[in-house]
Amino acid sequence: MTPDTPAPWWATAVIYQVYPRSFCDSDGDGIGDLPGIISKLDHIAALGADAIWVSPFFRSPQRDAGYDVSDYCDVDPLFGTLDDADALIAQAHARGLKVIADIVPNHTSSDHEWFVEALESPHGSDERDRYFFRDGRGDGGIEPPNNWTSVFGGPAWTRVPGGVGPHGVQQWYLHLFDSSQPDLNWDNPWVAQRFDQILRFWFDRGIDGFRIDVANGLAKAPGLPDAIPTALGVGGESAPVNHPYWNRDQVHEVWRRWRAIAQSYDTERALVGEAWVLPLDRMAQWVRPDELHQTFNFAYLLARWDAEQLRNVIEESLRAFGGVGAPSTWVLSNHDTIRHPSRLALTAAPPHGLGLGQSSPEHPDPSRAEAIGRAASLLMLALPGSAYVYQGEELGLQEALDIPDDARQDPTWFRTEGAAYGRDGCRVPLPWVADAPAYGFSPSGASWLPQPAEFRAKAAQLQEADPESTLALYRTAIRLRRELALAQGTLTWNASEASTLDALITPPAHAAARSGGVRVVVNVSENAIPLPPGKVLVASGSVGDTIAPHTTVWLDVQDEA
Ligand code: NOJ
Numbered sequence: 001m002t003p004d005t006p007a008p009w010w011a012t013a014v015i016y017q018v019y020p021r022s023f024c025d026s027d028g029d030g031i032g033d034l035p036g037i038i039s040k041l042d043h044i045a046a047l048g049a050d051a052i053w054v055s056p057f058f059r060s061p062q063r064d065a066g067y068d069v070s071d072y073c074d075v076d077p078l079f080g081t082l083d084d085a086d087a088l089i090a091q092a093h094a095r096g097l098k099v100i101a102d103i104v105p106n107h108t109s110s111d112h113e114w115f116v117e118a119l120e121s122p123h124g125s126d127e128r129d130r131y132f133f134r135d136g137r138g139d140g141g142i143e144p145p146n147n148w149t150s151v152f153g154g155p156a157w158t159r160v161p162g163g164v165g166p167h168g169v170q171q172w173y174l175h176l177f178d179s180s181q182p183d184l185n186w187d188n189p190w191v192a193q194r195f196d197q198i199l200r201f202w203f204d205r206g207i208d209g210f211r212i213d214v215a216n217g218l219a220k221a222p223g224l225p226d227a228i229p230t231a232l233g234v235g236g237e238s239a240p241v242n243h244p245y246w247n248r249d250q251v252h253e254v255w256r257r258w259r260a261i262a263q264s265y266d267t268e269r270a271l272v273g274e275a276w277v278l279p280l281d282r283m284a285q286w287v288r289p290d291e292l293h294q295t296f297n298f299a300y301l302l303a304r305w306d307a308e309q310l311r312n313v314i315e316e317s318l319r320a321f322g323g324v325g326a327p328s329t330w331v332l333s334n335h336d337t338i339r340h341p342s343r344l345a346l347t348a349a350p351p352h353g354l355g356l357g358q359s360s361p362e363h364p365d366p367s368r369a370e371a372i373g374r375a376a377s378l379l380m381l382a383l384p385g386s387a388y389v390y391q392g393e394e395l396g397l398q399e400a401l402d403i404p405d406d407a408r409q410d411p412t413w414f415r416t417e418g419a420a421y422g423r424d425g426c427r428v429p430l431p432w433v434a435d436a437p438a439y440g441f442s443p444s445g446a447s448w449l450p451q452p453a454e455f456r457a458k459a460a461q462l463q464e465a466d467p468e469s470t471l472a473l474y475r476t477a478i479r480l481r482r483e484l485a486l487a488q489g490t491l492t493w494n495a496s497e498a499s500t501l502d503a504l505i506t507p508p509a510h511a512a513a514r515s516g517g518v519r520v521v522v523n524v525s526e527n528a529i530p531l532p533p534g535k536v537l538v539a540s541g542s543v544g545d546t547i548a549p550h551t552t553v554w555l556d557v558q559d560e561a
Contacts, residue, residue, distance in 0.1 A: 009098060010209065010270035010386060011327040012052035012487035014478055015514075017390045019335045020057050020079055021065060021448060022429040022441075027073055030438075030446025034080035038091050040432075043460060047394055047471075048478030051098035053211050053272075055335060057085065060100030061111045063180040065335075065427070067213060068109035072198045089206040098208035100270065105195055106214035107181040111351055114194075115182050119160065123169060130191055131182045132174035133160070134224065134453065145172055147226045148245065151235070152178055152422075153415035176245065178411045186218045186254060199261050200439055209262075209270035212292070216275040219250035227329050229530075234337075237298060247277050255291040262293075270294065272329075280313075280320035287326035294386060297329045301337060305344040305372050305550075307499050308526040314383065314503075318491060321385070328385035332376055333393050339426045341373025342399035355421030356399050356410070366454070369398050371550040374470055375522060376539035378552035381477040382505055382520045384489045389474070392430050395458045396470035399425040401448070407450055424449055431455040434462050476538045480554065499525035502532075504557065516558035523547045533557075 024036030034057060044052060057079040059071035066076065075085050092099045102423065108115055114130050121127035134145035136159070144157035157172040158179040174183045184191050199210065216236055221244035232239050236246035257269070262269040272294040277283040279299070286295045295316055303309040321328040332340035338356050345364035356363075373396060382386055403424050414420030428449045429441040434456050437445030463469035480488060485507035496502035501524065506517035523529050528546035532557030536543055542552030 005047070006118075006489055007327065008268065008270075009050060010272075012480070013098070013382075013386045014048065015051045015053050015100065015386060015388050016044050016047065016049040017388060018044075018052050018054045019333060019427060020055060020390055022427050023391055024430070024432065025438075025442035025444075025446070028442055028444030028446060029078075030442055030444065030448045031078055032441070033078065034075065034084035034088050036086075038088055041091055041095055041097065045095040045097060047389075047475055048482065049097065049389065051100055051208065052092060053100040053388070054088075054102060056102045056213075061109055061180065063109070064178050065409070067104055068107070068111075068181050069104050070109040070113075071109040072103070073201045085207060093206065098270075099206070100209040100211055100272065101202050102209045102213060103198065103202075103210045104213040105184065105186075106217045107175060107177060107183045110180045110182055119162070122288065123171065128171075129188050130185055132185055132220070132224065133171045134174070135169055136172050141171075145174075146224050146244075147229070148174070148176070148224075149340060150178070150415065151176055152412045153420065155441065174220075176214070178282075178415065183217075183220070184252075185220075187220075187222075192254065192257065196257070196261060203265055203269055207269070208267075209272065209293070210258075212258075212271060212273045215251065215255075215273035215286070215292070215295070216247045216277050217245055218254055220245050221248065233276060233278070234302070235274075235298070237276035237278040237302075247275075247282070252285070252291060255286065259290055272296065280316045281323075284320040284324045284326065287321065288324050291360060292328070294329050296331050296334075296388065298331070300380075301331050301340075303492070304349075305376065305524060307501050307522070308321070310379070310522075310524070311493070311501055312489060314491070315493075318384065327465075328383070329388065330380045330383050330385060331388040331390075332380055333390040333426065334388070335390065335427055336423050337426065339373075339390075339397055339399045340376055340393065341369040341396065344372045344376055345369035354419075355410075355423055356401055357403065357421035357423055358401060360401070360421070361400060364398070368550070370396060370470075371541055374397070374473060374551050375524075375552040377470075378473065378538065378540040378554070379501065379520065379522050381474075381481050382486055382503075382518065382552075382554060384487055384491055384505065386487065390426075394474040395430070395460060395463060397428075397430075397455070397458055400428040400455075401425060402450045402452055403428070403450060409449065426538050428452070428455070429460040432461060434459040453488055473538070473540060477554075478536055480518075486518060489517065494519070496521075497529065499523070500529055516556070517558045519555040520552065521547060521555065522552045523549060524527035525549060 021031045023032040023394045026035040056066035058069045059074045060066045069211045118127040137143040148156035150156045208274045239246035270293040273292045275295045317328040342364045345368045410422030429447045431439030433440030438447045463471035489505040494502040501522035503520045534557045537554040539553040542548040
């Protein structure tokens with residue numbers, strides 16, 4: 001891709017993440033479903049998104065909200081049927097929206113027939129070699145085979161249920177996540193072949209791409225050696241080089257294989273990796289021309305609301321991704337992290353992975369969170385590349401802090417015995433209508449997680465009618481982003497105060513009649529700052545002669561250029 005050729009769809013897309021169980025419930029069971037998503041596609045199209053990424057809707061016992069798949073080629077009855085999936089793809093396409101599905105290759109559910117067969121098969125069998133079964137250490141093998149820990153807390157090994165097998169040994173199996181999510185053995189070609197078939201199954205049905213779950217965990221070190229105990233970060237991004245299970249080089253072989261499959265279709269399908277990999281130069285290796293199309297920019301998500309951190313991570317991202325010819329991506333929120341208005345408003349280091357709840361040491365101030373959340377969103381939507389928007393962020397939703405202990409569902413909560421709240425607070429079902437049961441989420445008023453009272457004022461229907469709403473802000477920003485070709489633009493910094501970001505985004509010559517570009521000024525401070533010259537295109541907060549604290553403004557500088 002050169003600056004003068006139009007970018008492929010995924011390179012500049014705004015991709016809207018739908019978390020099916022919390023988006024819209026059509027049948028009243030309190031859990032969102034595919035017909036519910038279809039009924040709200042107009043909302044996503046009106047937002048101006050180019051694509052939806054739908055978190056897993058495949059058959060699953062739902063012990064990790066669908067990231068524990070028991071059949072990759074069928075839809076869980078909770079969410080609908082294969083016909084509903086076909087209808088979702090067709091209805092999205094009819095509105096010009098691409099559809100990205102979410103594939104989970106690191107592990108299956110323990111209910112998957114492959115794992116059930118493995119349990120029923122003897123020690124050393126082909127069936128067991130699809131996963132990691134090992135004898136334990138110590139007398140009678142009562143200690144786990146190594147010291148690896150689960151991302152959700154506790155050991156990464158569980159003893160095979162049902163006592164001693166026919167070979168006289170009760171083995172252990174590996175799970176980097178919940179014990180209901182046994183890890184697949186990607187050294188076994190049988191596993192890779194099955195996933196080729198799964199990719200084709202969905203590509204043939206019209207899926208435009210895949211988000212790849214735990215893309216940094218598939219390769220394990222030969223012999224499964226102990227890990228040197230060290231901080232691993234949220235998803236393994238702090239793991240050192242040559243860590244026994246995070247970010248091993250062998251994963252790149254899988255991506256080359258998958259890229260070839262994606263490219264075998266007439267219209268190129270996109271692959272985006274959930275890869276918690278730092279530094280950015282290392283992450284950029286994942287999006288080399290024959291590997292994935294994109295990875296989530298978690299370095300950006302991890303940055304605090306701090307001008308220097310933001311400037312550095314933006315600069316580094318554009319340099320590192322650009323260095324391998326890939327567009328950068330930007331993401332602030334998803335179903336695994338504290339919603340960004342709340343997270344960025346915290347004054348102490350955010351407790352990633354721990355979540356936020358009633359007994360957390362700090363509760364973000366809601367007004368401050370609103371201002372910072374809007375300013376952060378307006379900055380992200382100006383940046384060159386592709387942006388991911390998590391459902392509800394366009395409504396300005398904040399983390400739900402008041403979920404009662406007995407309503408919590410995240411395995412993290414259970415595996416840490418309540419020490420970590422986990423991710424329920426960002427997964428609460430959306431408010432669509434202010435004065436309707438479950439705020440319009442479900443016709444019966446049921447909701448799998450309780451919705452906080454403050455969701456009422458954030459209902460989409462109220463925001464539709466309010467030009468000052470966060471929904472209106474997102475719509476305006478995404479429309480201007482497209483009209484002004486910002487996603488294909490080039491970013492240069494203007495000199496500024498330490499607590500201000502001041503960038504000029506210049507569109508490529510072929511993409512826009514304008515020459516001046518857009519000046520993006522972000523006031524990352526508690527004090528108002530002077531408004532520079534230029535016509536205000538959109539602002540996240542109040543702007544007069546000055547820019548209010550925690551506010552982003554886009555200025556048309558065509559005349560000044
Ligand atoms: C990352 C997913 O985003 C998360 O929700 C899930 O729990 C883990 N991977 C395990 O699949």
